[in-house]
Amino acid sequence: MSKRKKYLLNPKTTTLHINGACCYTEGNYTEWQQFDTEEEVYRLLGRAFKMCKVCARKRDEK
Numbered sequence: 001m002s003k004r005k006k007y008l009l010n011p012k013t014t015t016l017h018i019n020g021a022c023c024y025t026e027g028n029y030t031e032w033q034q035f036d037t038e039e040e041v042y043r044l045l046g047r048a049f050k051m052c053k054v055c056a057r058k059r060d061e062k
């Protein structure tokens with residue numbers, strides 16, 4: 001079973017992804033920051049990140 005949390009932040013691009021929602025979360029993610037909720041991300045980073053467009057669309061579909 002994966003121990004990855006739901007939200008994954010790529011520290012190089014400061015882009016937030018949802019686990020499994022797009023191809024960017026596959027493969028090399030060991031240095032990525034992980035979060036359980038979007039709220040956690042805002043608390044830590046404020047607006048200093050951007051949401052992946054692919055992941056945002058997947059999220060909004062549900």
Ligand SMILES: [Zn+2]
Pocket residue numbers: 016017018021022023024025052053054055
């Ligand atoms: Zn994404």
